[in-house]
Amino acid sequence: MMVAALESGSVIDHIPTDKLFTIAQLLELENFKEEVVIANNLDSQIMTRKGLIKIAGKFFSEAEINKLAVVCPNIRLTVIKDYQVVEKRQVTLPDTLTNIVKCANPVCITNNEPMKTVFYRMDTQTLKCRYCGKEQKLKDIKLK
Ligand SMILES: [Zn+2]
Structure with a gap:
């Protein structure tokens, strides 16, 4: 090899x-x-x-x-x-992602305060913001 x-x-x-x-x-x-x-x-x-x-x-x-x-x-x-x-x-997606992903909702508190984001894995393709509840597809995710 x-x-x-x-x-x-x-x-x-x-x-x-x-x-x-x-x-x-x-x-x-x-x-x-x-x-x-x-x-x-x-x-x-x-x-x-x-x-x-x-x-x-x-x-x-x-x-x-x-x-x-x-x-x-x-x-x-x-x-x-x-x-x-x-x-x-x-490597698999964990149940909870802390401060890895940016929330796509501009009015989400995590985009307006200096704080960590928390996302929950809903299924293999979907994450949900703990704070505003917005669901986001993995393919559209922006990293923090
Ligand atoms: Zn959010």
Whole structure:
């Protein structure tokens, strides 16, 4: 395989090819000093084509993982330490998202006061603002 083994870090896998650069931007990969591998259009047995990002020395916080889940549900995260896979999981949208998403309602209190947003997951495609009750589709979501 063209991608060398990672000593320590994270691999995000099963990224839809059209989301790869959105995710690279979200993670601010241009600021990383360590090795970053971004690969697109790899053959996959699950999807016809997929993207992958490998980041040496990077371990994601839960908040970062939740951001990824909003932009791109169903990606897979693998955490590697000393060449060993220590964690492998499907990233899924959590029941509650705190301060990840911006409310689309301009008169919502979260857009007018310095406060954290809270959204509840209604289904796999819909979030609902805790404060104004506005439901928002995942595809239209703006990150905070
Ligand atoms: Zn709201």
